[in-house]
Amino acid sequence: MELISNAPTGPIEQSWDKHKFDLKLINPANKRKYNIIVVGSGLAGGAAAASLGELGYNVQCFCYQDSPRRAHSIAAQGGINAAKNYHNDGDSIYRLFYDTVKGGDFRSREANVYRLAQVSVNIIDQCVAQGVPFAREYGGLLDNRSFGGAQVSRTFYARGQTGQQLLLGAYQALERQIGLGAVKMHPRMDMLDLIVVDGQARGIVTRSLYDGKIEVHMADAVILATGGYANVFYLSTNAKGCNATAIWRAYKRGALFANPCFTQIHPTCIPVAGEYQSKLTLMSESLRNDGRIWVPKQPGDKRAPGSIPESERDYYLERRYPSFGNLVPRDIASRAAKAECDAGRGVGETGLGVYLDLADSIQRLGKRTIAERYGNLIEMYERITGEDPYKVPMRIYPASHYVMGGLWVDYNLMSTIPGLFVLGEANFSDHGANRLGASALMQGLADGYFIIPYAIGDYLATAKPAQVAVDAPAAKEAVANATAITKKLLNANGNRTVDSFHRELGKIVWDNCGMARNEAGLKKALAQIPALREDFWKNVRVLGANEEFNQSLERAGRVADFFELAELMCLDALDRRESCGGHFREEYQTPEGEALRDDANYSYVAAWEYQGQDRAPALTKEPLTFNYVKPSQRSYK
Amino acid sequence: MKLTLHVWRQKNAQDTGGMVRYDVPNVNEHMSFLEMLDVLNESLIEKGQDPIAFDHDCREGICGMCGMMINGKAHGGFPGTTVCQVHMRHFKDGDVIYLEPWRAKAFPVIKDLAVNRASFDRIIAAGGFISVPTGSAPDGNAIPIRKQDADLAMDAAACIGCGACVAACPNAAAALFVGAKISHLGHLPQGKVERDRRALAMVQQMNIEGFANCTNIGECEAACPKDIKLEVIARTNRDYIKAAFTERPDSTSAGAG
Ligand SMILES: Cc1cc2nc3c(=O)[nH]c(=O)nc-3n(C[C@H](O)[C@H](O)[C@H](O)COP(=O)(O)OP(=O)(O)OC[C@H]3O[C@@H](n4cnc5c(N)ncnc54)[C@H](O)[C@@H]3O)c2cc1C
Numbered sequence: 001m002e003l004i005s006n007a008p009t010g011p012i013e014q015s016w017d018k019h020k021f022d023l024k025l026i027n028p029a030n031k032r033k034y035n036i037i038v039v040g041s042g043l044a045g046g047a048a049a050a051s052l053g054e055l056g057y058n059v060q061c062f063c064y065q066d067s068p069r070r071a072h073s074i075a076a077q078g079g080i081n082a083a084k085n086y087h088n089d090g091d092s093i094y095r096l097f098y099d100t101v102k103g104g105d106f107r108s109r110e111a112n113v114y115r116l117a118q119v120s121v122n123i124i125d126q127c128v129a130q131g132v133p134f135a136r137e138y139g140g141l142l143d144n145r146s147f148g149g150a151q152v153s154r155t156f157y158a159r160g161q162t163g164q165q166l167l168l169g170a171y172q173a174l175e176r177q178i179g180l181g182a183v184k185m186h187p188r189m190d191m192l193d194l195i196v197v198d199g200q201a202r203g204i205v206t207r208s209l210y211d212g213k214i215e216v217h218m219a220d221a222v223i224l225a226t227g228g229y230a231n232v233f234y235l236s237t238n239a240k241g242c243n244a245t246a247i248w249r250a251y252k253r254g255a256l257f258a259n260p261c262f263t264q265i266h267p268t269c270i271p272v273a274g275e276y277q278s279k280l281t282l283m284s285e286s287l288r289n290d291g292r293i294w295v296p297k298q299p300g301d302k303r304a305p306g307s308i309p310e311s312e313r314d315y316y317l318e319r320r321y322p323s324f325g326n327l328v329p330r331d332i333a334s335r336a337a338k339a340e341c342d343a344g345r346g347v348g349e350t351g352l353g354v355y356l357d358l359a360d361s362i363q364r365l366g367k368r369t370i371a372e373r374y375g376n377l378i379e380m381y382e383r384i385t386g387e388d389p390y391k392v393p394m395r396i397y398p399a400s401h402y403v404m405g406g407l408w409v410d411y412n413l414m415s416t417i418p419g420l421f422v423l424g425e426a427n428f429s430d431h432g433a434n435r436l437g438a439s440a441l442m443q444g445l446a447d448g449y450f451i452i453p454y455a456i457g458d459y460l461a462t463a464k465p466a467q468v469a470v471d472a473p474a475a476k477e478a479v480a481n482a483t484a485i486t487k488k489l490l491n492a493n494g495n496r497t498v499d500s501f502h503r504e505l506g507k508i509v510w511d512n513c514g515m516a517r518n519e520a521g522l523k524k525a526l527a528q529i530p531a532l533r534e535d536f537w538k539n540v541r542v543l544g545a546n547e548e549f550n551q552s553l554e555r556a557g558r559v560a561d562f563f564e565l566a567e568l569m570c571l572d573a574l575d576r577r578e579s580c581g582g583h584f585r586e587e588y589q590t591p592e593g594e595a596l597r598d599d600a601n602y603s604y605v606a607a608w609e610y611q612g613q614d615r616a617p618a619l620t621k622e623p624l625t626f627n628y629v630k631p632s633q634r635s636y637k
Numbered sequence: 638m639k640l641t642l643h644v645w646r647q648k649n650a651q652d653t654g655g656m657v658r659y660d661v662p663n664v665n666e667h668m669s670f671l672e673m674l675d676v677l678n679e680s681l682i683e684k685g686q687d688p689i690a691f692d693h694d695c696r697e698g699i700c701g702m703c704g705m706m707i708n709g710k711a712h713g714g715f716p717g718t719t720v721c722q723v724h725m726r727h728f729k730d731g732d733v734i735y736l737e738p739w740r741a742k743a744f745p746v747i748k749d750l751a752v753n754r755a756s757f758d759r760i761i762a763a764g765g766f767i768s769v770p771t772g773s774a775p776d777g778n779a780i781p782i783r784k785q786d787a788d789l790a791m792d793a794a795a796c797i798g799c800g801a802c803v804a805a806c807p808n809a810a811a812a813l814f815v816g817a818k819i820s821h822l823g824h825l826p827q828g829k830v831e832r833d834r835r836a837l838a839m840v841q842q843m844n845i846e847g848f849a850n851c852t853n854i855g856e857c858e859a860a861c862p863k864d865i866k867l868e869v870i871a872r873t874n875r876d877y878i879k880a881a882f883t884e885r886p887d888s889t890s891a892g893a894g
Pocket residue numbers: 039040041042043044045062063064065068070071072073074075076077078079080162163189190191192225226227228237238239242243245246282284401402423424425426437438439440441442444
């Protein structure tokens with residue numbers, strides 16, 4: 001298969017405007033003749049459904065939670081980037097573009113990233129108009145903070161609840177369209193399959209989580225905005241329900257999956273406390289603005305942090321990266337923490353932790369200012385650990401958090417299946433091999449508010465999808481497939497719970513395809529995962545029936561997909577014999593232990609095509625060229 | 638520690654339901670409350686018994702998906718805490734714990750501890766928004782907003798829509814939920830334009846959904862995991878009364894705008 005990115009050529013500053021002008025339009029009266037399915041109600045899906053409803057399309061929106069307001073975007077804490085340069089500190093669209101391409105370790109498409117930086121400014125305007133209560137300065141203007149990988153202050157925030165406020169903005173816009181009858185919302189619905197008719201995406205199969213009813217929904221185009229798959233690691237900062245099912249089943253219908261091994265490990269999470277742990281909690285990276293990260297210089301130093309004098313502490317990020325200090329990008333901060341712990345300098349009971357210390361900032365700015373900036377995070381930390389960060393430094397450790405990989409899309413956010421668009425974290429996105437903090441919210445809203453409304457019109461006007469019936473053979477076949485999977489899970493009647501399998505899978509992936517990877521480990525995982533998967537299908541125990549509210553069954557289907565995805569991740573990681581961003585192959589590093597890219601051989605997007613069960617997927621490469629930001633070794637020293 | 642749980646089990650909306658007793662040995666103080674339920678559920682599945690259904694997602698106190706009555710208190714009654722953020726160190730060996738779903742006419746039980754809160758969404762759909770089409774916004778700094786107003790808006794906007802206020806209220810009123818949205822938007826210049834019609838439409842929908850009237854008992858404020866203050870209800874009342882006098886009837890229809 002050949003991958004055509006449809007990225008415009010010519011001066012990058014003008015390419016989106018020109019492209020927009022070239023896209024075909026649908027006249028207002030005709031829009032309501034088109035049905036569009038949006039799966040997902042997070043920032044990407046919520047914004048898309050609201051905007052498309054507003055334009056006059058007939059929209060159906062789906063989510064698995066009981067309300068669209070609960071999508072996982074709600075949990076984002078730190079902020080959202082935008083190149084507003086309100087602070088006159090040298091920011092610009094070009095600088096945000098530059099930082100994002102560099103932060104992504106030169107594995108993203110330049111034209112997409114430039115567009116993202118361009119529309120970032122409209123996002124803030126839109127959100128303010130919707131009533132998002134961003135933090136303000138005393139003069140009444142918008143306040144900003146800094147995030148990792150940037151030397152300017154361009155992050156807008158609403159206390160430690162930025163994602164919540166942005167999502168409520170999108171949710172309210174969506175509810176308004178629901179009230180007006182332009183959007184029909186289907187909460188507590190799982191998408192289980194994609195319906196492809198004559199090569200075009202024409203619908204989905206869903207299972208109602210209330211009563212197990214399987215339904216077919218047909219449309220002229222399908223948008224997936226179903227979020228990321230970080231839960232493949234079992235323990236992650238994602239909500240418990242986050243899953244890969246929608247994109248995975250689309251992959252099995254022919255959509256190519258790009259860079260599955262590009263996952264992000266977030267440096268500042270609360271360390272694991274025990275075997276029963278069900279998820280990990282993120283402490284926003286914004287804390288790195290005012291928190292200093294350190295470990296005792298002496299390995300095995302078990303003294304309480306307060307009794308370790310300044311001279312015996314190692315502020316290792318400040319030491320190793322003097323110009324960015326505690327604000328180096330996430331992949332670098334995570335690996336540095338791992339290196340300290342591997343060398344025996346980790347803190348806390350397990351030794352898998354480093355200190356994040358607010359003491360200096362409290363002294364400099366006062367407790368009140370710190371409380372104003374991070375109050376809710378500090379409370380959350382205290383609630384979970386029972387320790388007070390105003391008095392003792394927080395303990396943090398990296399955790400799986402975000403995925404840069406996802407379904408491959410062209411410049412119009414369309415996958416390799418015509419009519420199937422993918423937005424937000426679910427696509428392989430604009431973040432290359434590493435995403436900068438506060439850029440996922442930006443991307444989700446850019447995709448949903450400002451890109452898909454243009455792209456979808458062009459597709460519908462060009463492809464002119466024909467009528468199809470809900471009982472088309474492809475729809476029947478997809479229903480049969482979804483039903484068969486559910487039946488198989490219920491009939492296995494084995495002796496192990498879904499969670500116990502998920503936990504074991506997560507450990508394999510974390511150990512071998514996590515913060516650091518190597519050939520031997522990946523090969524081991526590629527042997528272990530299929531074996532465990534086979535055991536899963538034989539020995540999993542899912543009680544109850546399909547025709548009821550059955551949470552074990554919901555989870556079982558998701559875990560089944562994680563098994564297959566985990567294998568593809570390891571395969572991709574094995575194939576990419578270089579280190580870049582979040583993908584750190586131990587064999588490929590500089591003498592100082594930094595990621596060593598191989599631009600001559602790996603400057604491409606790896607897109608995988610499903611070839612059938614038990615057959616190796618086929619790899620197609622989309623070459624990446626850099627006309628503006630010249631690839632160099634990232635330096636944050 | 639060892640705990641005894643009495644849990645409301647109800648197969649579906651039609652079932653009458655009742656309390657069932659479970660003994661939970663080996664509870665670790667570092668577990669979260671939901672992790673304790675996970676461990677119990679795992680053991681139930683191993684014994685071939687139907688696990689307890691309860692809603693949850695983020696487990697960080699922000700999505701508003703979780704919620705149950707613990708010993709008669711919404712989310713367990715720990716200040717500013719959702720049940721997913723409650724940790725077992727607050728309990729001791731031998732404790733007996735009663736778990737029940739939110740109880741309100743407008744929140745029918747789906748199964749066990751999970752309820753249907755779609756009524757909240759319909760209240761927002763009626764008027765809990767600012768009508769601003771995508772792409773039509775002026776620059777974000779065009780209208781300065783006093784920090785104090787932005788902060789007050791944010792205090793109210795912190796509502797997670799979990800329904801604890803309704804569950805805690807002896808009348809099962811939704812006044813705190815509605816007030817939080819009215820306050821959030823009403824404190825901002827952008828939200829002031831539609832203030833009257835918003836109050837009328839949301840209050841009207843609240844009544845249609847079967848939420849009872851607020852009689853100023855204040856249990857909702859005490860139960861709110863996000864510390865939403867009672868003053869938001871006073872604001873709804875002010876806006877509603879003013880609107881009832883000034884607003885023309887055609888603009889009160891749900892979702893107008
Ligand atoms: C704890 C945490 C903090 C973060 N903080 C920040 C931050 O400060 N700044 C930043 O920029 N980014 C942050 N991120 C990342 C960012 O929040 C996410 O990448 C982004 O919100 C994803 O948005 P989305 O719309 O793509 O997906 P989501 O918000 O995850 O939405 C997915 C939607 O799809 C639905 N769905 C999923 N699967 C199915 C299915 N099979 N069937 C039907 N519906 C389905 C869900 O119900 C949901 O509505 C953070 C992430 C985490 C985990």
